[in-house]
Amino acid sequence: xxxxxxxxxxxxxxxxxxxxxxxxxxxxxxxxxxxxxxxxxxxxxxxxxxxxxxxxxxxxxxxxxxxxxxxxxxxxxxxxxxxxxxxxxxxxxxxxxxxxxxxxxxxxxxxxxxxxxxxxxxxxxxxxxxxxxxxxxxxxxxxxxxxxxxxxxxxxxxxxxxxxxxxxxxxxxxxxxxxxxxxxxxxxxxxxxxxxxxxxxxxxxxxxxxxxxxxxxxxxxxxxxxxxxxxxxxxxxxxxxxxxxxxxxxxxxxxxxxxxxxxxxxxxxxxxxxxxxxxxxxxxxxxxxxxxxxxxxxxxxxxxxxxxxxxxxxxxxxxxxxxxxxxxxxxxxxxxxxxxxxxxxxxxxxxxxxxxxxxxxxxxxxxxxxxxxxxxxxxxxxxxxxxxxxxxxxxxxxxxxxxxxxxxxxxxxxxxxxxxxxxxxx
Amino acid sequence: xxxxxxxxxxxxxxxxxxxxxxxxxxxxxxxxxxxxxxxxxxxxxxxxxxxxxxxxxxxxxxxxxxxxxxxxxxxxxxxxxxxxxxxxxxxxxxxxxxxxxxxxxxxxxxxxxxxxxxxxxxxxxxxxxxxxxxxxxxxxxxxxxxxxxxxxxxxxxxxxxxxxxxxxxxxxxxxxxxxxxxxxxxxxxxxxxxxxxxxxxxxxxxxxxxxxxxxxxxxxxxxxxxxxxxxxxxxxxxxxxxxxxxxxxxxxxxxxxxxxxxxxxxxxxxxxxxxxxxxxxxxxxxxxxxxxxxxxxxxxxxxxxxxxxxxxxxxxxxxxxxxxxxxxxxxxxxxxxxxxxxxxxxxxxxxxxxxxxxxxxxxxxxxxxxxxxxxxxxxxxxxxxxxxxxxxxxxxxxxxxxxxxxxxxxxxxxxxxxxxxxxxxxxxxxxxxxxxxxxxxxxxxxxxxxxxx
Numbered sequence: 116x117x118x119x120x121x122x123x124x125x126x127x128x129x130x131x132x133x134x135x136x137x138x139x140x141x142x143x144x145x146x147x148x149x150x151x152x153x154x155x156x157x158x159x160x161x162x163x164x165x166x167x168x169x170x171x172x173x174x175x176x177x178x179x180x181x182x183x184x185x186x187x188x189x190x191x192x193x194x195x196x197x198x199x200x201x202x203x204x205x206x207x208x209x210x211x212x213x214x215x216x217x218x219x220x221x222x223x224x225x226x227x228x229x230x231x232x233x234x235x236x237x238x239x240x241x242x243x244x245x246x247x248x249x250x251x252x253x254x255x256x257x258x259x260x261x262x263x264x265x266x267x268x269x270x271x272x273x274x275x276x277x278x279x280x281x282x283x284x285x286x287x288x289x290x291x292x293x294x295x296x297x298x299x300x301x302x303x304x305x306x307x308x309x310x311x312x313x314x315x316x317x318x319x320x321x322x323x324x325x326x327x328x329x330x331x332x333x334x335x336x337x338x339x340x341x342x343x344x345x346x347x348x349x350x351x352x353x354x355x356x357x358x359x360x361x362x363x364x365x366x367x368x369x370x371x372x373x374x375x376x377x378x379x380x381x382x383x384x385x386x387x388x389x390x391x392x393x394x395x396x397x398x399x400x401x402x403x404x405x406x407x408x409x410x411x412x413x414x415x416x417x418x419x420x421x422x423x424x425x426x427x428x429x430x431x432x433x434x435x436x437x438x439x440x441x442x443x444x445x446x447x448x449x450x451x452x453x454x455x456x457x458x459x460x461x462x463x464x465x466x467x468x469x470x471x472x473x474x475x476x477x478x479x480x481x482x483x484x485x486x487x488x489x490x491x492x493x494x495x496x497x498x499x500x501x502x503x504x505x506x507x508x509x510x511x512x513x514x515x516x517x518x519x520x521x522x523x524x525x526x527x528x529x530x531x532x533x534x535x536x537x538x539x540x541x
Numbered sequence: 542x543x544x545x546x547x548x549x550x551x552x553x554x555x556x557x558x559x560x561x562x563x564x565x566x567x568x569x570x571x572x573x574x575x576x577x578x579x580x581x582x583x584x585x586x587x588x589x590x591x592x593x594x595x596x597x598x599x600x601x602x603x604x605x606x607x608x609x610x611x612x613x614x615x616x617x618x619x620x621x622x623x624x625x626x627x628x629x630x631x632x633x634x635x636x637x638x639x640x641x642x643x644x645x646x647x648x649x650x651x652x653x654x655x656x657x658x659x660x661x662x663x664x665x666x667x668x669x670x671x672x673x674x675x676x677x678x679x680x681x682x683x684x685x686x687x688x689x690x691x692x693x694x695x696x697x698x699x700x701x702x703x704x705x706x707x708x709x710x711x712x713x714x715x716x717x718x719x720x721x722x723x724x725x726x727x728x729x730x731x732x733x734x735x736x737x738x739x740x741x742x743x744x745x746x747x748x749x750x751x752x753x754x755x756x757x758x759x760x761x762x763x764x765x766x767x768x769x770x771x772x773x774x775x776x777x778x779x780x781x782x783x784x785x786x787x788x789x790x791x792x793x794x795x796x797x798x799x800x801x802x803x804x805x806x807x808x809x810x811x812x813x814x815x816x817x818x819x820x821x822x823x824x825x826x827x828x829x830x831x832x833x834x835x836x837x838x839x840x841x842x843x844x845x846x847x848x849x850x851x852x853x854x855x856x857x858x859x860x861x862x863x864x865x866x867x868x869x870x871x872x873x874x875x876x877x878x879x880x881x882x883x884x885x886x887x888x889x890x891x892x893x894x895x896x897x898x899x900x901x902x903x904x905x906x907x908x909x910x911x912x913x914x915x916x917x918x919x920x921x922x923x924x925x926x927x928x929x930x931x932x933x934x935x936x937x938x939x940x941x942x943x944x945x946x947x948x949x950x951x952x953x954x955x956x957x958x959x960x961x962x963x964x965x966x967x968x969x970x971x972x973x974x975x976x977x978x979x980x981x982x983x984x985x986x987x988x989x990x991x992x993x994x
Contacts, residue, residue, distance in 0.1 A: 138583070140581075140582065140583050140917065141560065141913040141914060141917045142557060142558035142559075142560055142913055143913055143914050143917070173836070178551065181846075182836065182837050182842070182846055185835055185836045185837045186835075186837040186903065189835050189837070189903065189907045190902070190903035190906055190907060191554045191906065191910065192557060192906050192907060192909065192910020192911050193910075193911070194911055194914060194915075209911075209914045211554075211557035211558070211910050211913070212557070212558060213554055213555035213556055213557055213558070214554045214555075214557075216552035216554075217551070217552050217553075217554050220549070220551055220552050239849070240846065240847075240849045241849075242849075243848075243849025243850070243874075244845055244846075244849055244851070244852055245852075246874070247804070247849070247850065247851050247852040247872070247873070247874055248852040250803045250804045250872075250874065251804060251852050251872050252852075254803050254804075255697060255802055255803050255804045255872065256695075256696055256697070257692070257695045257696065315558070327549060328549065360695075361695065362688070362691035362692045362694070362695040363688055363691060363692070393632055394628045394631070394632060395625070395628045395629050395632050400625065403681075404624065404625065404681070407681055407684070410684070410685045410688050410689075411685070431688070433684065433688070434684070434687070434688055460629065460633060463633050464629065464632035464633050467632060467633055467634060467635030467654075468632055468635055468637075470635050470654060471586055471635040471636070471637060471652060471653065471654050474585045474586045474654060475586045475652060475920070477585075478584055478585070478586060478918040478919060478920070479914075479917060479918050480914070480917065481914075
């Protein structure tokens with residue numbers, strides 16, 4: 116089914132790229148901004164800073180009081196948030212059409228004039244909040260730090276993706292108001308930002324509103340560094356073992372993958388699905404259904420821009436079974452898949468499930484706006500949401516096999532193992 | 542810095558456009574299966590939900606969790622296909638099929654690209670009507686559920702929730718025990734038990750099939766009739782169980798000791814209403830938002846934005862089929878445990894003194910004006926309709942509740958809060974008791990029982 120979501124695009128004189136996707140199905144507008152700065156831009160000693168900075172964007176700006184961003188937008192019937200990731204920071208709200216101007220005005224105020232409101236007090240407060248976010252999501256739950264360990268194992272030290280977006284407590288402690296000023300001046304400007312509006316508006320209404328509120332924001336000097344050199348697969352297997360108080364053994368088998376938005380990445384992503392993502396995946400069939408040595412298998416693929424992407428397979432080892440036996444079986448399946456490639460049915464299944472997943476993710480204005488911003492900000496392609504399925508459809512079984520044979524072999528794996536403490540101690 | 546480049550004047554918010562919940566088309570098949578559809582143009586993934594009323598107290602006491610095991614094994618082998626074959630049939634057509642149970646019943650959910658709706662309904666029908674519950678699949682899912690219980694106990698929020706129901710509800714109530722069963726009851730389940738439970742409970746009469754999405758050129762009733770029209774099963778006599786009773790000693794503090802925790806988890810509750818509450822449900826939706834629904838709500842304005850103790854604490858009224866619970870939950874920095882709990886209970890108690898018109902209006906506008914976005918997609922509409930059908934309600938309830946927001950003012954809100962919130966809190970704490978239990982005792986909020994987490 117060819118997709119034909121309406122896309123109109125314009126770049127303002129100050130460099131702000133604006134995309135409008137008209138959709139009158141509900142009387143809402145989603146405002147979504149991607150700023151091309153994320154944790155990959157952080158420097159040593161300041162990990163976690165891009166995310167901490169994102170929190171400060173809710174603490175007021177020149178004409179907006181601290182906390183008012185939440186209260187004013189929610190009080191107008193909006194839902195909003197922001198997220199930070201390796202490659203970018205995004206800010207978004209979905210509001211009734213009649214509150215779109217307020218949302219854009221507030222976004223422009225903080226994207227243009229945040230520093231008027233930043234002070235030691237709100238930095239200290241949000242530093243505390245972010246530390247609790249880290250404790251809640253990583254430090255106080257079983258396996259919580261596994262994802263951080265995966266990044267550290269799979270990406271070399273000094274690589275932009277070696278450290279997690281959440282950063283370290285020490286580095287969060289070290290962040291200063293001065294850092295906030297420098298970071299804002301360096302990265303926050305219209306020419307380093309993409310604005311997408313999806314919903315109950317015409318392209319002209321969107322472009323006019325963007326010009327009205329963002330048109331006066333000054334262009335910043337961008338000093339985009341060159342992307343990191345493309346990383347090949349790991350030259351040999353790595354293992355990072357943690358013996359902890361966890362309810363059961365869990366293995367994370369991680370791989371480097373090719374850069375996002377390339378045929379090679381799409382092929383490797385299909386391979387990850389067939390190996391570990393589908394309910395009929397090789398690993399699920401063998402480990403969970405047939406041998407029953409694992410309770411669950413999941414595959415995760417993260418497309419990234421800086422020379423490399425990431426894929427990993429999570430395996431929950433069944434009680435009384437050996438993590439080593441499970442890992443050996445998984446490696447056998449990797450070798451087998453690399454040698455024989457996918458069957459027709461596997462290709463059909465992976466593509467069918469990807470299609471449903473993609474269409475589901477486009478079902479809401481919020482996610483559609485996010486996909487548009489993503490592909491304009493990181494790949495310069497505003498039409499991606501309409502063309503992705505066609506590109507995926509072009510992936511052949513031979514390409515999937517090739518990708519697997521190069522990227523997804525046991526010799527190139529990093530295993531982050533969380534093993535149950537009491538059993539090992541016996 | 543000069544002011545001249547400042548952005549233009551702050552715009553006013555204009556009134557929202559009229560909107561109404563998607564309109565339902567209703568039909569009933571001869572076998573008693575209700576069919577409800579929502580045509581939502583542009584929603585290319587169709588969401589199908591089969592809701593079968595099945596109160597959990599129908600589970601045999603010594604086999605609790607059997608409904609969950611049944612739900613998880615519906616598609617793990619049918620009269621015509623093995624578990625692996627069935628999984629493949631689903632995936633080749635891009636179908637996601639899952640099933641789960643709540644206090645009120647079973648919901649099987651299916652999402653499928655529009656062109657494969659027919660195949661999806663056929664496979665749904667096979668899973669619901671012809672499951673054979675093979676021994677190795679049932680035993681596999683029992684093992685997985687047993688492992689899941691260990692995982693639930695290891696996650697502080699989930700651990701707190703489990704302790705909450707056993708502390709809050711009278712031990713004679715089904716609601717006091719985990720919906721998906723305990724290790725003892727799960728271990729006792731046999732494939733024959735599951736098959737018998739399925740035959741007795743999963744029947745068309747009284748069940749509702751919801752179909753939502755872009756339904757242009759789809760004859761929903763005819764498609765459903767083809768797939769499920771010949772489904773038979775004797776309807777069970779409907780027995781309405783009353784509201785689950787609260788335990789006589791529910792108003793107390795239980796501190797689950799989880800040594801070395803870097804945060805402390807709170808799970809705090811008292812009685813609340815169900816959706817049919819006199820005076821309307823709308824006020825309770827607004828209350829959840831005003832008390833603990835955002836960073837600017839009463840709780841986080843203090844605990845997050847002022848004190849920096851938490852990433853966020855949420856409050857809300859959780860309706861059950863009869864009665865409900867007002868819950869507040871979240872985690873705080875460990876060394877703030879005592880102060881945070883004191884503040885939290887003070888905020889919750891003090892809210893009895895009343896709400897301002899401004900915060901009431903903000904809550905009313907948030908709940909009302911976010912509705913078009915919250916119900917914009919096929920899956921959210923289908924979920925709402927299916928969930929309500931198990932309570933004997935339709936999405937007319939959703940529409941009416943949204944309309945009733947117009948009558949919610951500060952006085953209504955205050956009255957609604959006072960009606961349920963009397964300060965008799967059930968408080969569950971998961972954290973390092975050796976460091977913080979004494980401080981909690983010092984708050985003089987009642988006896989503090991310390992138990993292992």
